[in-house]
Amino acid sequence: MITFNGVTKRYADGTVAVDGLSLDVHTGGITVFVGPSGCGKTTSLRMINRMIDPTEGQILLDGVDVTTIDPPTLRRGIGYVIQQAGLFPHRKIVDNVATVPQLLGWSRKRARDRAMELLERVGLDLKLADRYPFQLSGGQQQRVGVARALAADPPVLLMDEPFSAVDPIVRTSLQEELLRLQSELRKTIVFVTHDIDEAVKLGDRVAVLRVGGRLAQLDDPATLLARPADDFVREFLGRDRGIRRLSFISAEGIALRADLLVPATADVSAVRDAGEPWLAVVDGDGRPLGWAAAKDLPDSGTVADADLVPSGTFVAGRDSMRAALDATLLSPAGNAVAVDESGRAVGVVTREALDEALAGTAGGARG
Numbered sequence: 001m002i003t004f005n006g007v008t009k010r011y012a013d014g015t016v017a018v019d020g021l022s023l024d025v026h027t028g029g030i031t032v033f034v035g036p037s038g039c040g041k042t043t044s045l046r047m048i049n050r051m052i053d054p055t056e057g058q059i060l061l062d063g064v065d066v067t068t069i070d071p072p073t074l075r076r077g078i079g080y081v082i083q084q085a086g087l088f089p090h091r092k093i094v095d096n097v098a099t100v101p102q103l104l105g106w107s108r109k110r111a112r113d114r115a116m117e118l119l120e121r122v123g124l125d126l127k128l129a130d131r132y133p134f135q136l137s138g139g140q141q142q143r144v145g146v147a148r149a150l151a152a153d154p155p156v157l158l159m160d161e162p163f164s165a166v167d168p169i170v171r172t173s174l175q176e177e178l179l180r181l182q183s184e185l186r187k188t189i190v191f192v193t194h195d196i197d198e199a200v201k202l203g204d205r206v207a208v209l210r211v212g213g214r215l216a217q218l219d220d221p222a223t224l225l226a227r228p229a230d231d232f233v234r235e236f237l238g239r240d241r242g243i244r245r246l247s248f249i250s251a252e253g254i255a256l257r258a259d260l261l262v263p264a265t266a267d268v269s270a271v272r273d274a275g276e277p278w279l280a281v282v283d284g285d286g287r288p289l290g291w292a293a294a295k296d297l298p299d300s301g302t303v304a305d306a307d308l309v310p311s312g313t314f315v316a317g318r319d320s321m322r323a324a325l326d327a328t329l330l331s332p333a334g335n336a337v338a339v340d341e342s343g344r345a346v347g348v349v350t351r352e353a354l355d356e357a358l359a360g361t362a363g364g365a366r367g
């Protein structure tokens with residue numbers, strides 16, 4: 001565990017970057033520091049590995065004041081990832097990752113083997129190992145940055161806006177990769193970002209800082225979104241907080257209608273007689289094929305002869321209310337098909353059923 005105990009950082013010019021910060025970073029979890037520009041996120045992070053020392057207070061790593069540990073020893077147990085990866089430009093990718101193990105005295109072969117294993121682990125094509133950093137895309141360089149930080153298998157990882165400089169699609173895949181890696185590695189990660197979406201997606205706990213380096217709130221993402229501590233946090237979370245919050249609420253309780261599913265082999269008259277504007281068509285295995293609109297059906301034949309419109313789906317019992325809402329928005333019918341883990345349709349969520357379920361959560365979403 002990392003403990004901030006009344007930590008203050010006053011720079012030489014008198015700027016108070018961090019002011020009396022006290023919080024715990026739990027072992028094996030991702031704690032995100034988020035807040036507006038200049039609120040002291042980077043300063044707080046860098047005090048953990050002693051790139052900066054506090055003016056007052058203490059930072060304890062598993063109970064030991066970090067200022068009593070000499071920086072090289074301390075940093076051996078702390079990986080560090082920064083924006084734009086910060087790779088050594090004149091070293092090949094594999095050597096970038098192998099550098100730290102080699103500095104620790106590993107043989108060249110063992111360090112390179114470890115580097116290759118890590119490059120694979122972070123999802124990098126091993127053909128890139130012999131290239132130089134400038135020959136990689138920003139997203140690929142960022143993966144190398146993560147691999148390099150993990151090379152000596154440190155228990156702690158500090159990540160300072162590591163994904164800020166890449167485009168949104170690459171960013172999403174890097175975030176997902178990090179979550180996948182973390183589910184295997186269970187490092188103690190402190191992650192700095194100014195992006196609240198990234199914070200609630202990645203964090204087990206999110207620390208919102210305000211300018212002046214003071215802690216505004218520390219909570220798990222669902223609690224943070226449901227119960228912001230004050231107006232500053234509410235503002236920072238933004239107007240779409242209610243929508244974001246739906247990502248943390250299970251869609252489990254929404255009413256499903258099995259009567260709106262129809263097999264592709266059914267006669268078109270079955271759809272017409274149902275008196276519903278849209279029915280979800282499923283194949284012989286029960287997998288959704290699309291929506292059939294009653295008004296566009298051919299005069300005769302089976303439902304399979306109709307023009308089917310793609311359906312939005314979500315996994316019943318696993319996905320969030322947000323996924324269910326997205327699925328309804330993606331369907332022309334305004335309804336979503338709920339599937340089980342194997343992809344078979346189990347029913348249809350209508351907009352009315354969704355509205356009813358959303359109304360049940362509205363108190364917190366508005367508050």
Ligand SMILES: Nc1ncnc2c1ncn2[C@@H]1O[C@H](COP(=O)(O)OP(=O)(O)OP(=O)(O)O)[C@@H](O)[C@H]1O
Pocket residue numbers: 011012013015016017035036037038039040041042043044194
């Ligand atoms: N070396 C320094 N000397 C004086 N002031 C500094 C120094 N480094 C940072 N600051 C100031 O300390 C405050 C906190 O800076 P810090 O970089 O920790 O913020 P941040 O939250 O990481 O910001 P950003 O999101 O913009 O990177 C800012 O007002 C900054 O200008």
